[in-house]
Amino acid sequence: MSQKLADNSHDPVIWRCAVPSPLRRHFDYLPPEQWTGTARAGARVAVPFGKRAVTAIISAVTSESSVESSKLRPAKALLDEQPLYTEAQLSLLIWAAGYYQHPVGEVLPLGLSPGERRGKPERPTGQTGLRLTARGEGLPDGAPHRAPKQAALITRLREGPVTLTGLKSEGFSRPVIAALVDHSLAEAYDCTPDAHWQVQSPPLQANWQQQAAIEAIVATSGSFSVHLLYGVTGSGKTEVYLQAIADCLRRGQQALVLLPEIALTPQTQARFEARFDAPVVTMHSGMGDAERDRAWAAARQGRAAVILGTRSSVFVPLRQPGLIVVDEEHDAAFVQQDGFRYSARDVAIKRGQLEQCPVVLGSATPSLESWHNAEMGRYHRHSLTERAGAGSLPKQRKIDITGLELSAGLSPEILHQIEQTLTQGHQVLVFLNRRGFANALLCHDCGWSSDCTDCDARMTLHKTPPGLHCHHCDRRAALPHQCPHCQSGRLVGSGIGTQQTEAFLTERFSTFPVIRVDSDTMSGRSAMPALIERLASGEPVLMIGTQMLSKGHHFPHVTLVAVVDADALLFSPDFRGEERLLQLLTQVGGRAGRDETPGEVLIQTRHPEHPLVQQLDAPYHFALPSLLNHRAQAGLPPHGALGVVRCDSQNLQEGLAFLSQIKGDAPIFAGSQIIGPVPAAMARRKNRYRCQLVVSASNRAALAKIIASLVAAAESTGHSRHLNWSVDIDPYESL
Ligand code: ADP
Ligand code: ZN
Ligand code: ZN
Numbered sequence: 001m002s003q004k005l006a007d008n009s010h011d012p013v014i015w016r017c018a019v020p021s022p023l024r025r026h027f028d029y030l031p032p033e034q035w036t037g038t039a040r041a042g043a044r045v046a047v048p049f050g051k052r053a054v055t056a057i058i059s060a061v062t063s064e065s066s067v068e069s070s071k072l073r074p075a076k077a078l079l080d081e082q083p084l085y086t087e088a089q090l091s092l093l094i095w096a097a098g099y100y101q102h103p104v105g106e107v108l109p110l111g112l113s114p115g116e117r118r119g120k121p122e123r124p125t126g127q128t129g130l131r132l133t134a135r136g137e138g139l140p141d142g143a144p145h146r147a148p149k150q151a152a153l154i155t156r157l158r159e160g161p162v163t164l165t166g167l168k169s170e171g172f173s174r175p176v177i178a179a180l181v182d183h184s185l186a187e188a189y190d191c192t193p194d195a196h197w198q199v200q201s202p203p204l205q206a207n208w209q210q211q212a213a214i215e216a217i218v219a220t221s222g223s224f225s226v227h228l229l230y231g232v233t234g235s236g237k238t239e240v241y242l243q244a245i246a247d248c249l250r251r252g253q254q255a256l257v258l259l260p261e262i263a264l265t266p267q268t269q270a271r272f273e274a275r276f277d278a279p280v281v282t283m284h285s286g287m288g289d290a291e292r293d294r295a296w297a298a299a300r301q302g303r304a305a306v307i308l309g310t311r312s313s314v315f316v317p318l319r320q321p322g323l324i325v326v327d328e329e330h331d332a333a334f335v336q337q338d339g340f341r342y343s344a345r346d347v348a349i350k351r352g353q354l355e356q357c358p359v360v361l362g363s364a365t366p367s368l369e370s371w372h373n374a375e376m377g378r379y380h381r382h383s384l385t386e387r388a389g390a391g392s393l394p395k396q397r398k399i400d401i402t403g404l405e406l407s408a409g410l411s412p413e414i415l416h417q418i419e420q421t422l423t424q425g426h427q428v429l430v431f432l433n434r435r436g437f438a439n440a441l442l443c444h445d446c447g448w449s450s451d452c453t454d455c456d457a458r459m460t461l462h463k464t465p466p467g468l469h470c471h472h473c474d475r476r477a478a479l480p481h482q483c484p485h486c487q488s489g490r491l492v493g494s495g496i497g498t499q500q501t502e503a504f505l506t507e508r509f510s511t512f513p514v515i516r517v518d519s520d521t522m523s524g525r526s527a528m529p530a531l532i533e534r535l536a537s538g539e540p541v542l543m544i545g546t547q548m549l550s551k552g553h554h555f556p557h558v559t560l561v562a563v564v565d566a567d568a569l570l571f572s573p574d575f576r577g578e579e580r581l582l583q584l585l586t587q588v589g590g591r592a593g594r595d596e597t598p599g600e601v602l603i604q605t606r607h608p609e610h611p612l613v614q615q616l617d618a619p620y621h622f623a624l625p626s627l628l629n630h631r632a633q634a635g636l637p638p639h640g641a642l643g644v645v646r647c648d649s650q651n652l653q654e655g656l657a658f659l660s661q662i663k664g665d666a667p668i669f670a671g672s673q674i675i676g677p678v679p680a681a682m683a684r685r686k687n688r689y690r691c692q693l694v695v696s697a698s699n700r701a702a703l704a705k706i707i708a709s710l711v712a713a714a715e716s717t718g719h720s721r722h723l724n725w726s727v728d729i730d731p732y733e734s735l
Pocket of ligand 1: 204205206207210231232233234235236237238239388389390554
């Protein structure tokens, strides 16, 4: 970032600031009174806002304002001499606020660590140096005569540059240093020694497909490009990342790796740490603030070589970025679905463009968006079609359960296969994407059901610990012993959840350990590592779990995967339903046969003839042309752009009326439409009534204009305090 000096001309200096406020705009301030120094974009500043003083961020230093300068208020203080943001990082955040049409004052703080957001100084490195500028060098000895302390500092700097910490220990005070900098006699510079990072353990011998991908990625270093690494489960995508990262580190650059989950994938973290003789820093939601502040500073100062992080890490400052990897790019965990709604994958791509570095998107089940971009030639595509190492891809078999007698959802055939696999000493994974014991509790006599008082949903029946639990609002209630409506004792569970299947399997296979894996049992940070360690022993184990089991884990001893209820996913009303079904089943199936013994995947369905169920036999991408075709016909992403304006309020009519009103003046373009206002699929959640406008357009520019008009109308339309509205561009769900 160029050092912009205080302007000597008569143009006013104006600090354009992102202020913590729900308004979608910047606020301009004058520098503090008597101010003579320089300020740079990316520095924090204390400003008056209404009657309060708040910490804001300078997003630009300019000389023009739409507000007359006599009406501008002066800032109270500049908090940072050096900006806390890198230039590209600041541009990224400002871009994201614009693209997602979210208040810039809420977006920019995502580039700071928790402590920095509260106004704490950056954790210092001791690696900032001070050196003379050409102007300082040119001063005669002993000058400036009227400031002997400054003159002494200049004499000291003539001996050579020195770190700020060093100067302070030699007794030079901050104001003296600042005075030289302000008069451009000296300048601060970053004197962190250049990193020399090593690869520790030798890489595996890449197979030819891996080699081709690595070489292609490395060949694009130093410029922006996107690589879609489409590799079947267990094909060695991680090895491709590791070798591409090794090259990046050898050039002294940092790599940012985004993962859907970190706490759940300790294996990945361990592999990265083992491979590099360089600092690997992880960032995830389980970290405390101090730990986060440290990780943040290490990334900004270039001390962290590899940054492994979840969604929000896409905004970390990086001193020397060379490569960005998004692993499991299709995963919904990359999409923030409340507050500031964004896709970390899409932001990562924009970041690659701003940082001029390659971006690698890896998946065994790429999203339709990424696949389409590769088809259009916008992304380089590299395929890994075989399993690396010992494993081979599992065989799939469908079991038509129409008319069959099931036990806790399981057919006799599946039970037989489980028994055989366990007896042969292998591990089994039973997949059922529903927590709890039963979906709901029903009265056999009067039809009462365990509806949540706060949501349009039923409360799930749990047995361990016993109770009713709403998975939408987290409300809990005691288990009734008789029907609250007719006092009948004949209460029955409806629909099967993991606890029920677990109970049945524990009894049926009493000589084998049965382990349930869902968010109820895996909440602690050490739960997943402990499970993985246990499985590594290779003893026969029966696991029953939810989609948590689909997340990239390497379970080498699992040879049988049983999908209890494929149909639950088959008829989703959401536009991504089919894509998600295909991804989930491919990922879960991919846990089988990752070592020598070949694996098998059994899928229970009542619709074996359904085209999508048929597709499960073929490689994942065979299904994509027809799914893309459906999207094209419906004008849905990636063909056409989608946005949703959501509203929640204390009563439905109020929300609907608000949306109708803001819809009034919205522009209409050819191929665009605004659907609604309509109630959301779950019209009431946590006692809030939810409704929405869905905007579809044939291109992004048209979408942006329509949404901007809706946003402007929403900001100027009066509404009750209890009504909230938000914008969702490229929504993951449109319900
Ligand atoms: P993915 O990330 O595609 O699911 P992984 O990178 O986890 O696959 O690789 C699966 C297994 O194959 C791992 O145990 C890994 O060590 C091994 N592996 C990967 N590449 C190679 C290779 N070139 N030679 C031998 N083993 C490999
Ligand atoms: Zn009843
Ligand atoms: Zn609820």
